[in-house]
Amino acid sequence: MIELERQRITTSPQIHKPISTAAVMWAVSACLLPAAVWGVYSFGLRALVVMLVSIAAAVLTEFGLGLVSKRFTILDGSAFLTGLLVGFNVPPAIPLYIPVIASVFAIAVVKWTFGGLGSNWMNPALAGRVFVAFSWTGPMTSWTIPRNLVDAVSSATPLSAVKSGLFTYSGDAGGPMQFLSEIGYPHSAFDGKVTDFLRSVFEPLGATIEPGYGDLFFGNIPGCIGEVSAFLLLIGTVYLFARKIITWHVPVSYLVSFGGLVWIFGGSRFGSGAFSGDVVFHLFTGGLILGAFYMATDMVTSPLTRKGLLIFGVGCGFFTFLIRFFGSFPEGVSLAIIIMNIFVPLINKYTGPKRFGVTKKGEE
Amino acid sequence: MSYVGIIITFVFVENFILTKFLGLCPFIGVSKNTESAVGMGFAVTFVTSVASLATWAIQKLILQPLGLAFLQTITFILVIAALVQLLEMVIQKISPSLYKALGIYLPLITTNCAVLGIALIAVRSNYNALESFVAGFSAGLGFLLAILLMSTIRERMNTEWVPKPLRGVPIAFITGGLMALAFMAFDKALLRNLIG
Numbered sequence: 001m002i003e004l005e006r007q008r009i010t011t012s013p014q015i016h017k018p019i020s021t022a023a024v025m026w027a028v029s030a031c032l033l034p035a036a037v038w039g040v041y042s043f044g045l046r047a048l049v050v051m052l053v054s055i056a057a058a059v060l061t062e063f064g065l066g067l068v069s070k071r072f073t074i075l076d077g078s079a080f081l082t083g084l085l086v087g088f089n090v091p092p093a094i095p096l097y098i099p100v101i102a103s104v105f106a107i108a109v110v111k112w113t114f115g116g117l118g119s120n121w122m123n124p125a126l127a128g129r130v131f132v133a134f135s136w137t138g139p140m141t142s143w144t145i146p147r148n149l150v151d152a153v154s155s156a157t158p159l160s161a162v163k164s165g166l167f168t169y170s171g172d173a174g175g176p177m178q179f180l181s182e183i184g185y186p187h188s189a190f191d192g193k194v195t196d197f198l199r200s201v202f203e204p205l206g207a208t209i210e211p212g213y214g215d216l217f218f219g220n221i222p223g224c225i226g227e228v229s230a231f232l233l234l235i236g237t238v239y240l241f242a243r244k245i246i247t248w249h250v251p252v253s254y255l256v257s258f259g260g261l262v263w264i265f266g267g268s269r270f271g272s273g274a275f276s277g278d279v280v281f282h283l284f285t286g287g288l289i290l291g292a293f294y295m296a297t298d299m300v301t302s303p304l305t306r307k308g309l310l311i312f313g314v315g316c317g318f319f320t321f322l323i324r325f326f327g328s329f330p331e332g333v334s335l336a337i338i339i340m341n342i343f344v345p346l347i348n349k350y351t352g353p354k355r356f357g358v359t360k361k362g363e364e
Numbered sequence: 365m366s367y368v369g370i371i372i373t374f375v376f377v378e379n380f381i382l383t384k385f386l387g388l389c390p391f392i393g394v395s396k397n398t399e400s401a402v403g404m405g406f407a408v409t410f411v412t413s414v415a416s417l418a419t420w421a422i423q424k425l426i427l428q429p430l431g432l433a434f435l436q437t438i439t440f441i442l443v444i445a446a447l448v449q450l451l452e453m454v455i456q457k458i459s460p461s462l463y464k465a466l467g468i469y470l471p472l473i474t475t476n477c478a479v480l481g482i483a484l485i486a487v488r489s490n491y492n493a494l495e496s497f498v499a500g501f502s503a504g505l506g507f508l509l510a511i512l513l514m515s516t517i518r519e520r521m522n523t524e525w526v527p528k529p530l531r532g533v534p535i536a537f538i539t540g541g542l543m544a545l546a547f548m549a550f551d552k553a554l555l556r557n558l559i560g
Contacts, residue, residue, distance in 0.1 A: 049547035113538055121517050122542050328553035335549040345516035
């Protein structure tokens with residue numbers, strides 16, 4: 001007889017990977033570091049305090065529940081990463097008890113009750129964020145003006161400025177960037193250089209470039225602490241792709257399906273017909289890069305097969321579009337991902353590999 | 365409201381399980397495996413569609429002309445009970461295995477508040493006959509969607525180490541709560557913006 005007691009049987013798929021869970025978690029945390037540093041630079045030390053408090057709450061909760069269940073999992077870094085992502089997903093000026101509650105909810109309710117890391121079916125950090133976003137809507141949407149936008153008056157994020165501004169708007173702006181220029185949305189000095197460069201490249205080709213894309217891409221916009229700089233988040237993903245910690249399936253299918261929907265239908269809000277939506281504006285705002293590369297790709301809460309991953313990504317893209325353009329929230333990324341988390345077991349069920357050696361009725 | 369609006373309302377925005385928390389008994393009781401969950405979903409869909417049509421007819425043709433609207437609740441319960449009895453006989457004949465899997469929960473549709481709920485909501489919203497039927501059908505579809513997703517999640521949880529005090533029904537309720545949290549994305553503003 002095989003000595004089963006000395007072996008650990010875990011759930012499938014039992015694929016050998018030359019990288020441990022802990023190494024994955026710490027690697028992802030390290031890749032988030034540039035964006036975290038940018039958040040602290042842009043929003044001040046307060047942002048650092050928020051992130052540290054979120055991480056401490058998550059790790060302490062994991063430790064306390066580990067004492068209860070006699071399973072010590074602090075060192076695998078998953079609680080640290082969850083706490084860090086909670087910190088990334090809240091505004092810098094938030095009262096500190098809110099990220100604490102989000103972290104505790106994430107670790108205790110969303111992860112631990114289902115059996116800890118690997119057993120949770122919903123992304124803990126996002127569920128924690130959505131939980132507090134519904135509970136404390138005001139503080140969760142009060143933004144801080146970033147350092148490089150010194151002359152800014154309003155601290156609305158570009159997406160919320162567009163969404164709330166369009167309710168009462170009757171002008172003829174052709175897209176979100178024109179609209180923001182019209183209402184006097186501020187730009188940084190650095191953005192001027194980026195716009196000059198873009199104009200020198202694209203204007204000979206007949207395109208008009210509105211100012212502001214540089215701020216969106218490099219992160220001189222109000223927003224949650226970690227989501228603002230698409231550029232630094234993308235730099236972090238280079239390492240994740242190189243180590244094969246994440247694959248292209250989810251981010252690409254997510255961004256392509258979302259971008260496609262925005263391109264086709266996004267212009268209708270400005271009365272400019274189909275196939276004229278501003279894809280670039282929507283890709284680099286509202287935490288989409290953070291969500292698509294770091295949260296939708298979570299190994300535990302995304303499907304197992306390649307086909308499943310593609311379906312999952314397209315679903316995320318569709319729901320993000322639906323919520324951002326028609327729902328009551330300007331961003332929609334976190335809700336879209338947790339909605340698709342619900343569908344993951346169903347997707348797994350119907351995209352699994354074919355079983356051989358059984359007939360249709362299941363007889364051997 | 366347009367028919368598309370009614371469908372979106374009862375499948376997503378006012379999903380009976382995840383927004384109104386009606387009909388939780390079969391939702392928790394029969395969601396342990398997907399086959400019986402889907403069977404239950406279709407059974408409820410059938411009952412809600414037929415019941416909302418039947419109760420509409422009774423309300424408009426009998427109770428209102430005779431001024432007996434105060435008998436609404438008890439009449440509706442009786443009609444629903446008769447319908448479920450019919451359904452039970454049909455299922456027993458067509459699919460004995462499904463009949464066995466559904467067990468006690470099939471007669472329980474009689475007292476399923478979701479069925480009475482959709483009948484009352486359809487009457488109070490002043491739907492016409494077809495609108496009542498569509499509302500009942502989509503409420504059933506919403507139930508089917510919720511119980512199907514719930515059952516796939518619970519099947520996955522079978523293989524996980526869930527803390528002992530939470531195994532079974534408690535973790536099912538926590539799962540349902542988290543699903544409801546995600547479904548809060550589908551709100552009335554979304555519906556209004558979608559269909560104008």
